[in-house]
Amino acid sequence: MLLILAILLLLATPLTVIGLRRVRARVGAQWLMAALGALLALASVWLLRPRLPLTLTLLDWSANSPFLESPALLADLFSWPFALAIATLALAVILTGVGRLEDLESGAWTGSLAVSALGILAVLAGNPLTLVLAWTALDILELVMLLTRVDDPSRRRSVVVYFSTNLLGTFLVLFADAQARALGEPLTFASIPAAVSPYHFLAAGLRLGVLPLHLPFVREPDLRRGFGTVLRLVSPAASLTLLARAAAGGIPLAVEWPVILLLALAALYAAIAWLRVPDELVGRPFWILGFSALAFASALYGAENAVLSWSLAGLFSGSTLFLSARPGRSRLIIGIFSAIVFLGLPYTPMHAGLRLYLRFNGLHIPFLVAHALLAVGYIRFLLRPPDPPEARPERWIRAVYPAGLLLLFASHWAATFPQLTLPAPLWATLVILVLVLVLGGLGRRRISVPAPLFTVLDRVFSFRWLATVLEWALQLISRAAAIANRLLEGEGGILWALVLLVFLITLLRQFGGGG
Structure with a gap:
């Protein structure tokens, strides 16, 4: 029961908040209920940690059913960190929402909690059937929310293209399940046969936008800072979990280097575009594409710990930046420490991500450059003056707002604690630091990539064509x-x-x- 408690809480809390809104309760009471539900959900995820691994069959479909498996959940060292990331993000969005007037209404909180519930269901999926059901529910919810916020026909078409690629990835998971059964190896996520792991790689690549490289949202729909962050980060988290599980199987050596080249292109394109955008919210799709490409490359080399490090760094550090809207010393301090973590220094959560370079070759150079560019862009947006508040916030707001950011930073360390001491190439850390200094200096001299080049690339990778x-x-x-x-x-x-x-x-x- 504990395994599904967080999901039930995140689904029940929005209904309670909607009920409070119906009886015209104060916004403060609605916010308190949303925060309490998210806090209890996060606590229930924490209670899972000493009990790992855990499995739970949700429904018994073994008899009188066309399905050969029943929906089940699996919490282990692969899925639990992602569940913690999503639960922490849900609470952080509500806590930091008090500092953003545009998020100070219950609709943003209920939407964030509902999306987070489906995200946790997806990352805890114990077999392909559960993952397909969770992905489909998450896609439908995301599709409805995006279409209700987009009026321009061309951007609505981008939403449909995005949904279609996600649907194709879902079908690939079903196909992999059928192939595994044909080989006499029923597929569970406790162990994925090497014969079908390439299908999982392709499914995750399609949903993440890295394989093949496509970016439907070159210009993102107008989404609130809090709710938009949840909506844009939860879906990748649901795909990165599958990527971490498939890493042990790898792909055939004959196609490894072409795939690495495609991933290098995706990482470089995303990192350079991340530097060119005017603010972090406009660059949110490029941040997701960049760290997903680096996590994908780590999976191809069989480095499961590196996949987890890149994925969690992208989710936690990205959330910290995207939710930082109010000026203040606490925002800057927490953001600087998050940027330091993203550099991959020894004994930090991101250091294991540098295990990507254990078998170094020339194809790794673009990934080093992309990592440095992402870090430079992160620091640039962090140091950019935030929007001034419309009024001086109350004292309790000044306390609650940084608590949400601090919660993200602390949970990042907790989620990756078992791998803080894993060895990784120290030279890669030094190269990243040098590249950050050099690229940061070039940026201050306003040396940039020609705009016409990126106009062409945006048209190609947006898949509007x-x-x-x-x-x-x-x-x-x-x-x-x-x-x-x-x-x-x-x-x-x-x-x-x-x-x-x-x-x-x-x-x-x-x-x-x-x-």
């Missing part, structure tokens, strides 16, 4: 169908029908080997 091609193909099919309809309805309709019948019979004989 794919929507145009699909629309053109549908129009072509529609015209062909209209022509066929006119032919069959005319005087020679029967003759044309006989011609088509003969043509189909000929094709069937050819593909059937003449039988």
Whole structure:
């Protein structure tokens, strides 16, 4: 029961908050209820830690069901850190929301809690069926929320493309499950057979946008700082968990280096774009793409601990930056420590991420540069003056707001504590530090990449062109169908029908080997 308690709390709390809103309770009472529910959910996730690993069958579908497995949850050293990250983010968004007037309404809190509940369900999925159900529910919820906030037709098309690629990734997980059963190896996430792990890599790559490189939201929909951060980070967390589990299986050596090249391109593109955007919220998609590409590269080399380090650093450090909206010394201090952690210094949560470079070769150089660029951009946005408050906040707000940021920082250390002492190349840390100093100096001299180059890249990687091609193909099919309809309805309709019948019979004989 403890395994599902956090999910139930995060689903029940929004209903309670909505009930309070119906009876016209004060906003303060609604906020307190949302914060209490998120706090209890976080506490229940913490209680799982000494009991790992834990499994729980949600529903018994073994009898009289078309499914060969039942929905189940699995909490282990792979999934628990991600569950902790999502639960911490849910509480941090509510705590820091008191410092943002645009988030000071219950709709943002209920949406954040609901998305977090489905995110925890996805990261704790114990088998493909549970993961597919959680991914689908999360995708539908995200699709509805995005479409209600987007009016421009071209941006609505980007939302549909994003949903379609996620759906394709979901189908790949189902296909991998079918392949595993065909091999006589029923698939559970406790151990993934090496024969099907490439399908999981591709599924995670599609959902993360790194393989193949695509970025539907070159310009993100207008989302609040708090709710938008939850919506944009929870979905990648649900995919990164699968990536960490599939890392042990690897991919065939014949395709390893081409995939690494594609990931290097994704990491460099995202890191440079992250430096070019005017603020951190506009750059949120590039931050996600950048750290996801580095986590994906670590998975290809079988470094599960590096996958966890990159994923958690991107989630926790990114959340700290994205939720930092109010000026203040505490915001700057916590942000600086988060930036130091992201550099990968020894005995910090990110140091194990540098295990990516244990088998160093020339293909790793773009990843080193991308890491440094992400760090430089992080520091740049951190030092950028935040928006001034409209009024002087009350004393309790000045205390609660930094508590949310401090909670993210502390949970990052707690989630990665077992791997703080894992060895990683010290030279990689030194190279990152040198690159940060050099690239930071070039940035101060205003040396930048030409804008026309990125205009072209944005058009390619946004995949808006794919929507145009699909629309053109549908129009072509529609015209062909209209022509066929006119032919069959005319005087020679029967003759044309006989011609088509003969043509189909000929094709069937050819593909059937003449039988």
